[in-house]
Amino acid sequence: MPQYDYDLFTIGAGSGGVRASRISASHGAKVAVAEEYRVGGTCVIRGCVPKKMLVYGAHFAEDIEDAQHFGWTIEGKSFDWKKLRDHVQNDVTRLEGLYTDTLQNNDVTVFDERATISGPNEVTLASGKVVTAKYILVCTGARPFVPEFPGSEHGITSNEAFHLDDIPKHIIIAGGGYIANEFAGIFNEFGSKVCIVNRSDQLLRGYDESLRDRLLQISLMKGIEFKFNTTFKSIEKQEDGRLLVTMQNGDQQLTDQVMFATGRVPNIEGLGLDNVGVEMGDGGAIKVDEYSKTNVDSIYAVGDVTDRIQLTPVAIREGQAFADTVFGGTPKTVDYSFVPSAVFSHPPIAAVGMTESEARMKLGGVKVYTSDFRAMKNVIASRNERSLYKMICDEATDKIVGIHMIGPESPEIMQAAAVAVKAGLTKADFDDTVAIHPSMAEELVLLK
Incomplete structure (x- = not known):
């Protein structure tokens, strides 16, 4: 029997990777994790957790206004974006520490560096260190897709939205999905003039039409502008720092900020998957079977890097099922029927x-x-x-x-x-x- 440095080497310490690693270790496996950015992944560091905190902050704009109808007088109200931003980032750091503690308390070795697959049972770290593992689990998640056109480099994504120096007076958000609508609501409540630009005539594909129509009606009442059936042609930075956005339909708008919320793509570049012949599906997602195994017997993948449902609780379920199947002796699959979801719009x-x-x-x-x-x-x-x-x-x-x-x-x-x-x-x-x-x-x- 071949001897390996680890029973499991996990690439990516997001929600799915942390759960899979922790449970595998609890089953007696010797586990290591490599994370090149911050432990916690998209959800904790730059996704649903900090976004929900911003949603809470945004709700106070209406709550303070409504309070007067309930007998409250609130004088001298003001909003400090930097205070909220910094509080949110401090809590993200706290959560990152908790996730790191969880791994270390379960005797999981954490490498704070990038890892690539150099063989069916081999991983090479950015430092040059080579380690072997009986199983390799890819949990590298996904990232925002940024369309390419003249001036697209002037836009930001949801990743950067959490770190802005100031709330823009005017912002154009590209996309019609949940991220676009959530940030439209957030920025609108913080006082920005918001315009959503969507390539189709529908918001939130996949949700019931009645709800989509109702959200559009309410968003319009709140002052959010919508431009349907068009995309960006170019963005030109002006001398005063503002951005001149030209649409494919000929419309032009001056804005302070452009944010792309046009979907997400799997993080598979440079991972070395081609070195071992791992099969990829449409859009670059890793193809896996019902047990999260790729076509290479020693390599598995869970979470947003695969071609399944891109939701944090789903990634956690997949990580748990992987650990129980491979190391727990109880083969498990994830039931993808009746998976609830939410859009934290306003x-x-x-x-x-x-x-x-x-x-x-x-x-x-x-x-x-x-x-x-x-x-x-x-x-x-x-x-x-x-x-x-x-x-x-x-x-x-x-x-x-x-x-x-x-x-x-x-x-x-x-x-x-x-x-x-x-x-x-x-x-x-x-x-x-x-x-x-x-x-x-x-x-x-x-x-x-």
């Missing part, structure tokens, strides 16, 4: 299961139940912003196949509702559940 969206159009195409006969209402808080605050809850049921079985929500705290409510949908409950099961009154969540058991 207001947020949450969804699980099939959209109405998907259900009609797949099932034929469906029943749709909706509740279109104003949250009590918005009524008192004289805020004309309506929530929408939608339940999709299989007409033949009464089983719930999809729930879609837009409104305050929708992601928090959806987490529990997703359990019910995953468990295969019916509309009757929801109807038989007594409501918690008064609450927004009670609408789910009162749908007609």
Whole structure:
């Protein structure tokens, strides 16, 4: 039997890599991890965690305004972006330390440098050190895609948005997905004039059409501008530092900042995957089987670097399943059905299961139940912003196949509702559940 330096060598210490490494070590494996940037990966360092903190900060803009309707007088209000930015980055550093401690407390060796695959069982570190491992796990995640055109180098991505010196007075955001809509809401609440430029005429592809339309309506009411069916032709930096953006349709706008939120691409460049013949799929994602194994028996991959669902909790599940399968003696796969998701827009969206159009195409006969209402808080605050809850049921079985929500705290409510949908409950099961009154969540058991 060949002898290796490690049982497992993980490349990338993001959510999936940390979970896989920690659990593998708990199963008795000798594990090492290489991370060239910061332990924690996209989610913790430059993704969902710091973004959610900015979302919280942005919400105070409306909360302070609404407070006067509830009897509060708030004088001398002001917003300090640098204070929020620095608080967020301090907490990111705290979380990075916790993730590092987790690995070290489980006797996982951490190399703070880049690693490349130099053989089926061999990894070469940036320092030149060569180590061997029985298994190699690739968890390098993905990065923002930046389109190439004259002047595209003047734009930023979500990575840089967390470190801006100042909030731009005007910002153009390219893209129509969740990152574009989330940052549009954030910057709008912080006082920026926001314009979203999208190559199609739809926002948030994959979400139910009713929710997409509602978010567009509310975003327009909040003052966010939209330009559909066009892309960027060029960006020219002006003498005063502003950017002149020219669209393919001929429109021009002067702006302080351009942000690209046009999708993400797997981080596979220079990893050495071609050295060992690892197969790649469309867009450069690593192709894996149901156990996260590539076509090379000793090499696995989990998370956003693969061609599956790009969500942090999914990467964590994949990392756990990998460790249990390879080192725990209990083969496990990840069930990708009924994976809930959220968009932390203003207001947020949450969804699980099939959209109405998907259900009609797949099932034929469906029943749709909706509740279109104003949250009590918005009524008192004289805020004309309506929530929408939608339940999709299989007409033949009464089983719930999809729930879609837009409104305050929708992601928090959806987490529990997703359990019910995953468990295969019916509309009757929801109807038989007594409501918690008064609450927004009670609408789910009162749908007609």
